[in-house]
Amino acid sequence: MKTRLKITSTFLLLALMLSFLPAGTGVTGAAASTTCDWAQFIADVTVPDGTSFAAGTAFQKTWRLKNIGSCTWSTSYALVFDSGNALGAPASVNFPINVNPGQTVDLTVNMTAPSAAGLYFSYWRLRNASGGIFGIGSTANRAFWAEINVSSSGGSTGVAYDFTDKVATATWTSGTGFEQNVDNPKFESGIQSAQHGMLFVPNNVTNGFVQGVYPPFRVNSGDHFQTTVGCEFNATSCYVEYRLMYQIGSGTVRTFWVFREKYEGLTKFADLDLSALAGQDVKFILFVSAYGSPTGDRALWGNPIIARAGAGTPVTPSPTVTGTPPTPTPTKSATPAPSSCDRAQFIADVTVPDGTTFAPGIAFTKTWRLKNIGTCTWSTSYSLIFDTGEKMGGPDSAAMPTSVAPGQTVDVTVGLTSPTTAGKYRGYWRFKNASGAPFGIGTGGTKSWWVEIKVSGTGTVPGGVTPVTPGPPASGASYDFAANFCAASWYSAASSSALPCPGSDGDARGFVLYQATPKLESGTLDNRPGLLTFPQNVNNGYIQGIYPAYTVKSGDRFRATVGCEGGATSCYVVYRLDYSISGSSTVQTFWAFVEKLEGLNYNADISLSTLAGQNVKFILTILSTGSPAGDRALWIAPMIYNPSGTSSATATPTATLPLTATPTVTNTSPAPTDTNTPTMTPTVTVTPTP
Numbered sequence: 001m002k003t004r005l006k007i008t009s010t011f012l013l014l015a016l017m018l019s020f021l022p023a024g025t026g027v028t029g030a031a032a033s034t035t036c037d038w039a040q041f042i043a044d045v046t047v048p049d050g051t052s053f054a055a056g057t058a059f060q061k062t063w064r065l066k067n068i069g070s071c072t073w074s075t076s077y078a079l080v081f082d083s084g085n086a087l088g089a090p091a092s093v094n095f096p097i098n099v100n101p102g103q104t105v106d107l108t109v110n111m112t113a114p115s116a117a118g119l120y121f122s123y124w125r126l127r128n129a130s131g132g133i134f135g136i137g138s139t140a141n142r143a144f145w146a147e148i149n150v151s152s153s154g155g156s157t158g159v160a161y162d163f164t165d166k167v168a169t170a171t172w173t174s175g176t177g178f179e180q181n182v183d184n185p186k187f188e189s190g191i192q193s194a195q196h197g198m199l200f201v202p203n204n205v206t207n208g209f210v211q212g213v214y215p216p217f218r219v220n221s222g223d224h225f226q227t228t229v230g231c232e233f234n235a236t237s238c239y240v241e242y243r244l245m246y247q248i249g250s251g252t253v254r255t256f257w258v259f260r261e262k263y264e265g266l267t268k269f270a271d272l273d274l275s276a277l278a279g280q281d282v283k284f285i286l287f288v289s290a291y292g293s294p295t296g297d298r299a300l301w302g303n304p305i306i307a308r309a310g311a312g313t314p315v316t317p318s319p320t321v322t323g324t325p326p327t328p329t330p331t332k333s334a335t336p337a338p339s340s341c342d343r344a345q346f347i348a349d350v351t352v353p354d355g356t357t358f359a360p361g362i363a364f365t366k367t368w369r370l371k372n373i374g375t376c377t378w379s380t381s382y383s384l385i386f387d388t389g390e391k392m393g394g395p396d397s398a399a400m401p402t403s404v405a406p407g408q409t410v411d412v413t414v415g416l417t418s419p420t421t422a423g424k425y426r427g428y429w430r431f432k433n434a435s436g437a438p439f440g441i442g443t444g445g446t447k448s449w450w451v452e453i454k455v456s457g458t459g460t461v462p463g464g465v466t467p468v469t470p471g472p473p474a475s476g477a478s479y480d481f482a483a484n485f486c487a488a489s490w491y492s493a494a495s496s497s498a499l500p501c502p503g504s505d506g507d508a509r510g511f512v513l514y515q516a517t518p519k520l521e522s523g524t525l526d527n528r529p530g531l532l533t534f535p536q537n538v539n540n541g542y543i544q545g546i547y548p549a550y551t552v553k554s555g556d557r558f559r560a561t562v563g564c565e566g567g568a569t570s571c572y573v574v575y576r577l578d579y580s581i582s583g584s585s586t587v588q589t590f591w592a593f594v595e596k597l598e599g600l601n602y603n604a605d606i607s608l609s610t611l612a613g614q615n616v617k618f619i620l621t622i623l624s625t626g627s628p629a630g631d632r633a634l635w636i637a638p639m640i641y642n643p644s645g646t647s648s649a650t651a652t653p654t655a656t657l658p659l660t661a662t663p664t665v666t667n668t669s670p671a672p673t674d675t676n677t678p679t680m681t682p683t684v685t686v687t688p689t690p
Contacts, residue, residue, distance in 0.1 A: 037134040038069035039126055041144050045106055049147040050195060053113035061089075061146045062108040063124075069140070073099040076129035079107045082143045083266070084123040088112035092127065113150045117307055118226055118271040122146040142190060142265075160308035161217055163227075163286060163301070164196050168590070168610045170212035170286075177203035177210035178574065178592035183355075185300045186233040187267045195303035199232060200288040201594065202240070202297050204625075209289035213247070216281035222309055223274040225284075228302030229259060230267035237296030238263040244272065245285035253285065260291065261299065274306065341376035342439040344431060346449050348522045350411055353601070354452040358418035366451045367413040368429075374445070378404040381434035384412045387448045390425040393417035397432065418455050426452040477639035479550050481560075481620060482529045485514055488545035488620075492536035499543070503534075510536040510543035518634050519566035521599050530636035532565060533622045535573070541628045544621040549582045552611040553642060558618075560638035562593060563601030570630030571597045574623040577606070582615035594625070595633070608640065 045062035053059060067073055077099075078092040089109045099105045114120060123143035125135040135142045163170075164181055172179055178201055185197040202208035231238035244257040257272050288299045350367040358364065372378055382400040394416045404410045419425055428448035430440040439445045481488075486501040494509035503511025511534050518530040535541040564571035577591040591606050618640075622633045 036069050036071040037073075037126070037128050037132065038067075038140040039134065039136050040066040040068045041136045042066050042104055046108075047146060047148065049145075049193075050149060051147075052149040055113055055115045055117065055150055057113045059111055059113070060108050061087075061111050061122075062106050063144055064104055064106050065126075065136075065144070066104045067099045067101050069134075070101055071128070072101065073105070073126075074129060078127045079109060080125055080127045080133065082123040082125045082133075082135075084121045084145065085114065087114065087120060087122045087146065087148070089122070111146065113148060116271065117150050117224065117309075119228060119269055119303070120148050120150060121228075121267065121269065137190070147193075158308060159305045160220070160223060161306040163212075163214065163284075163304040164198055166214060167198065167212070168607065170214045172210070172212050172589060174203045174208065174210035177201050177208055178576075178589070178594070179210060179212060180591075180593055182300070185302055187228070187230040187300060187302065188233055188235065188238070188263050188265055190233060190265075193228065193302050197228075197300055197302040198286070198304065200240075200286075200299045200301065202288060202290045202294050202299075204294050205290075206292060206294070207290055208294045208297075209287065211245075211285055211287040214284045214286075216283050217306070218281050219274050219277040219279065219306075220308060221275050221278040223278070224307045225257075225272040225274055225304070226270065226307050227304035228267050228269050228300075229261060230300055230302070231261060231263040232298040232300050235296050235298040236263050237293075238298055239291045239293075240297050240299045241289050241291050242299065242301075243285075243287040243289075244270075245287050246277065247283045247285065248277075248280055262291075263296075267302070339376065339433060339435070339437055339439065340445075341374045342378075342431070342433050342437070343372075343374035343445045344439065344441050345371040345373045346441050347371050347409055348524065348599075350524060351413075352451060352453065354450075355454060355603070357454040357456055357605070360418060360420045360422070360455055362418045363415065364418065365413050365415050367411050368449060369409055369411050370431075370441075370449075371409045372404045372406050375406055376433070377406065378410070378431070379434060383432050384414060385430055385432045385438060387428040387430045387438070387440075390419065390427045392419065392425065392427050392451070392453075394427065400431075416451065418453060420455075422455050424452070424454050426450050477641050478553070478556060479640040481545075481547065481618075481635065481638035481640075482514060482531050484547070485512060485531055485545065488547040490543060490545045492541065492543045493538070494536050505534075507534075508537040510534055510541065512543065512545060515634070518636050520601055520634075520636075521563050521566055521597055522601075523566050526561070526636050528561075528637040530561075530634050531620070531638065533620070533633050533635065535622050535624045535628050535631055535633075537628050538624075539626055539628070540624055541631075542621060542623045544578070544619050546580075547618050547620075549615040549617050550640065551615050552608050552613065552640075554609060554612045555642045555644045556608040556612070556640050557643065558591070558606045558608055558638075558640055559604065561601050561603045561634075561636035563595060563634055563636075564597040565632040565634050568630045568632040569597055570627075571595070571632055572625045573631050573633045574625060575604075575633065575635075576619075576621040576623070577604070578619035578621050579611070580617045580619065582617060587619065597630075601634075601636070 042064040045064050047059060047061045073095055075095050075098060077095045080092045081089060089111045093109050095105065097105065123145045125133050125143045127133055134140050136144055167179065167181055180199045182197050182199050184192050186192040200210050202210050225244060229242050239262045242259045242261060243255050245253055245255050247253045257270065259268055259270065261268065286301060286304065290297045347369040350369050352364060352366045378400055380400050380403060383397045385397045386394055394414050398414050402410065428450045430438050430448050432438050440447045441449055489498040490501055490512050491498060492510035499509055499511065502513050505511065505513060513532045515530050515532050517525045517527060520526055533543055535543045558577060562575050573595055575593045575595060576589050578587050578589050580587045591604055593602065593604065620635060620638065624631050
């Protein structure tokens with residue numbers, strides 16, 4: 001009874017204390033800031049993320065922010081340093097002007113690039129007149145940031161070794177975990193890096209792991225290993241251990257660096273001096289293990305490299321405007337506000353999905369599908385207008401093709417041309433009503449949608465996984481997996497004998513079917529042929545097709561659009577491109593990708609150059625992640641093609657025997673010798689099959 005009375009009194013006292021706090025006084029976070037103090041990131045006005053500076057260079061960073069709260073930001077408000085590296089900036093800078101709700105402001109701070117080479121993040125938030133801290137995001141408490149690269153004094157630091165680009169040369173081992181290249185990884189902090197990286201997912205057992213052992217690399221004095229590590233955005237249960245390990249010759253595997261990471265909204269930049277290994281040929285090992293349960297362990301290595309003074313490729317990504325949200329929005333005074341009755345909703349990229357790759361100077365048509373979610377009809381006096389970014393040779397505007405009543409959708413198309421210089425391009429578009437007021441998507445009707453393409457000299461993206469790309473027609477393929485799907489032998493664990501080909505829809509043993517016009521997750525039909533694959537109807541079931549041997553040529557690439565079949569709402573699978581060298585029963589994984597039905601499809605565009613000159617049996621594998629219910633997985637236009645135009649090759653007809661369908665794990669390397677950290681699962685060989 002006394003205990004209960006004491007607790008009650010404590011709560012009453014706390015309530016009384018809170019009641020005397022002045023309005024706007026700050027408990028950091030949403031509770032104090034949601035309605036009164038709330039900011040929206042608009043753009044990096046100067047120093048886009050990834051900008052490179054020589055050591056010691058002074059610069060000014062300017063962010064554009066919008067007041068989306070209900071309180072005016074007076075000149076007593078301030079920009080304040082939050083975390084990361086302050087980059088020589090003052091702890092706070094007062095607002096230059098009063099900013100009313102709905103207005104934008106440019107906030108500038110003087111910074112200096114650090115003296116040591118590396119990648120640096122500086123996180124900032126805002127402070128109100130009463131000292132309360134607030135920021136951006138749905139809870140009004142997230143930081144925005146500056147991201148810079150610093151080269152060595154003299155400005156000549158470059159990349160001596162890029163672990164992401166060299167991923168295919170590493171030997172990958174785990175139980176059934178996987179590694180996946182990511183063009184612009186999004187970290188738990190909300191940062192979408194301007195550089196590429198790698199996603200590690202350990203195998204699904206307690207203390208599971210995944211690791212890549214790279215070929216020997218000669219270390220020079222002054223070499224630095226650099227990377228940003230952190231959990232993937234929204235992987236809220238992620239808890240992992242990162243290690244940089246190494247081996248010299250056939251000696252003991254040792255741990256050079258270890259870092260334990262839990263999802264808490266922050267990332268860690270590692271800058272490790274490798275001089276202790278100078279003059280030696282070192283096999284570096286990137287290692288991630290689950291720390292206990294593997295659930296949700298999606299761990300990112302952001303741009304893992306070895307940096308070296310004087311190396312040829314500068315540590316400098318192309319500057320891009322990044323942040324939350326990604327769409328630059330004009331200031332309030334730049335354009336009239338949209339009418340409250342004009343609101344659009346983005347539905348789908350009907351053609352040219354984000355990341356599509358073109359050769360320079362290629363004409364194409366971009367079509368978006370949008371829905372009228374406002375109350376006004378869009379007449380033919382409305383138009384599609386170019387907003388900002390890369391225009392790609394498009395018009396200033398294009399008339400609405402038909403009247404669109406509230407609740408209806410419309411496909412709007414514009415003719416564009418890929419730029420003549422290789423790179424990544426994005427152009428932003430909106431609508432304009434009959435009175436000339438622009439409007440778009442989002443709750444306020446102010447945001448743009450976009451077209452995003454990549455331009456390369458050959459029309460291909462080197463390595464990794466990029467968003468869905470139409471790709472060359474099957475007639476341009478060196479080998480067409482869909483056309484030759486019954487030349488493969490298809491297996492699951494249901495039987496040691498091959499499954500029938502084509503299979504029967506609903507066969508519990510697993511099945512494969514040819515589809516002339518597969519239905520994408522978005523609901524649209526693709527005019528390229530594909531394969532519908534369904535694993536055996538058991539937990540963690542699989543199906544795989546083992547194709548006849550094919551002689552890989554220099555320049556060959558594997559390409560396929562992958563995604564769940566439209567309507568397969570519970571689909572959740574792992575795609576793998578496995579292979580076996582003719583004459584060997586060992587199966588290795590070349591590429592893996594996890595896919596869940598979320599309305600998007602992805603394209604694998606992978607260099608096979610490391611297999612050039614060898615007779616290879618390629619294997620298309622699909623694995624359920626737990627329950628197989630609804631796991632209807634599409635391989636659309638799976639092919640081997642050669643951008644150089646090398647003449648088509650044919651697969652060598654050989655008798656195909658079933659490969660081992662049970663995982664075989666053998667210990668081949670000693671466990672790490674670091675005695676200051678918990679014991680981890682020993683190094684293992686690549687799992688042959690699921």
